[in-house]
Amino acid sequence: MDSHQQTRTRAPRVTAAMVAAKAGVSTATVSLVANGKTQGRVSEENISRVRTAIAELGYVVDSIGSSLARGVSSIVILVTPDVSNPFFANVIAGVRESLGAQYQLLLSVTDAGESPQADDVRKLLALRPAGLLVGAPSAEFLEDLSAGGPLVLLDAPGLDSWAPSVNLDVAQGARELARHLASSGHTRAAYVDGITGTETFKLRREAFLEEASRCGLTVSADHIISTSIDVGEAAAAFAEAWPSWQREGVTAVVCGTDTHAYGVLQEARVEGIRIPEEVAVAGFDDLPYSATSNPSLTSVHLPATDLGRKAGEQLRALMEGLALTEAHVTLESSLVVRGSTVPA
């Protein structure tokens, strides 16, 4: 059994030359048939001979050879800053859906929350991707990327000048959230931010803070903290900050992501802090679990699947050489109010 494993040998590769020999044609003809470019260039006779040979030998065009000849591969690279955030699972599903089967999706992820570096970019580009999808990028990253081909940005507010983009209007939901809290009677709130400097986090925070101050909800500078996107870290950070926040009259905590909010909920449970009576909690993303958390979590809903789907569509158009009718698309966000901000 072990020898079965150790001696795994690659089956002899079936090449276009083998198909050509079997069908009695040239490799040029095999290539034409395999790629469906026979229109007025290959006789019916030869088409069927080649098809038969392909089927019998189980031939598949080698993508390495093909990529080298064409100058581009069939790989689409999706660069995301953080796969561990379940938000991305939905983005990925959307991308796959719209990209179709002819492109291979390569997920490139950096370590949790870190932005990819210039060196990573080069390695990605060395794969000769057919297209690039970049989520929540930094401006430097885009600078490094400047040499690329088809490129679509996802969730890249303020970076529209670099490339076509699909964005989320997080500000709208953030403002709704501020108004919701203010109208629920809160006058002092704290903010738990993501630690990565991604634009969307900044936008969420700034839109919230601006609208908050407009409606009489105060968030003082030392009531803003940040942690990585991790339940445990958020819990710890909240644990440390809460005593003084409470002393200083904070009655609402807004988190940059639902994951941060789960940490706050967890710590609150451990410490016996009542939610929403003692402190209201809200997040961004509206992850699937926010409906079942304890209590259920008020959150700004972001359409992750749509984001991925639309970005895939745009990229596909670009890769096919089409002009985009709309280079910049914005998807709406909206507040979902649940038990963490409203007493049952």
Add this chain to the structure above:
Amino acid sequence: MDSHQQTRTRAPRVTAAMVAAKAGVSTATVSLVANGKTQGRVSEENISRVRTAIAELGYVVDSIGSSLARGVSSIVILVTPDVSNPFFANVIAGVRESLGAQYQLLLSVTDAGESPQADDVRKLLALRPAGLLVGAPSAEFLEDLSAGGPLVLLDAPGLDSWAPSVNLDVAQGARELARHLASSGHTRAAYVDGITGTETFKLRREAFLEEASRCGLTVSADHIISTSIDVGEAAAAFAEAWPSWQREGVTAVVCGTDTHAYGVLQEARVEGIRIPEEVAVAGFDDLPYSATSNPSLTSVHLPATDLGRKAGEQLRALMEGLALTEAHVTLESSLVVRGSTVPA
């Protein structure tokens, strides 16, 4: 600005020939230096000339050309049946961690819960991956894959004869769960299974059922249902089944994944069914959210990150031509008891 986007041109590719010309050497020498194979084959003089030229031109070995010449790419493909399950985010993180920077991780996902087909396999193999990591595969899939090179299976119970593997001992946790419920006084339970025919689901179910019957916890055949791994679908399935289950004395519901369990929790809340008083609920996976759900969820903890990390290590050894000291590794699972099965 739009024209900036439309006219994006690929920067002229820097080739080994350009580096060679600049350094005054042959491309063979450039290749040797770029790949660090200079040991006793290139003079110090030439090494530094080439290094300088590489740095000045920003040369990166083209992975397509390189792959074609070597016969294998630097891509590692991770085939997973379902990215939307957050469990995989951790598996992926573990794989990335142990695989290192020299391999590119390509995530290949099929549509939710569907097994990849023979045709998909061929497309994957056409990329000439350096290695393959296959999660929760079916036997047919492995059959199709038989031609491959380095391969490690993840979470593939019962398929050890195909390739080296890293498995989870889910049975152990499943038995613990059965004993926990029986000792809490339950005598009738129902089971909500995953709809995909993956071995791990079968193993979870069978180990649970076996131990349950051993300790006097009855699970009749018509109290076993299955849905896809989706909160909403699980909720709907539970909603439909619960009235008769309740009538027939069921007081505990065990779910094949935590995601299924979230659906049950959600429906229970909607219907005002008290948990754990009226019905106890438990799952498998121990996702991060299970600690904060309402109520918190009793679950069989599975070490996702370790699974990915260990599988990456094994594959790496294989790709480097090393023999594995242990071809089959099993990681332990354990029950985490929380509020969904024990009254506060």
Add this chain to the structure above:
DNA sequence: CTGAAAGCGCTTACAG
């Protein structure tokens, strides 16, 4: 409609 040939960028015996 068809095939011989060049070329994509690189690696690796091989001869020197």
Add this chain to the structure above:
DNA sequence: CTGAAAGCGCTTACAG
């Protein structure tokens, strides 16, 4: 230590 050359598998003008 070095470079000319063959070859990886495919695609695409090009000549017929």
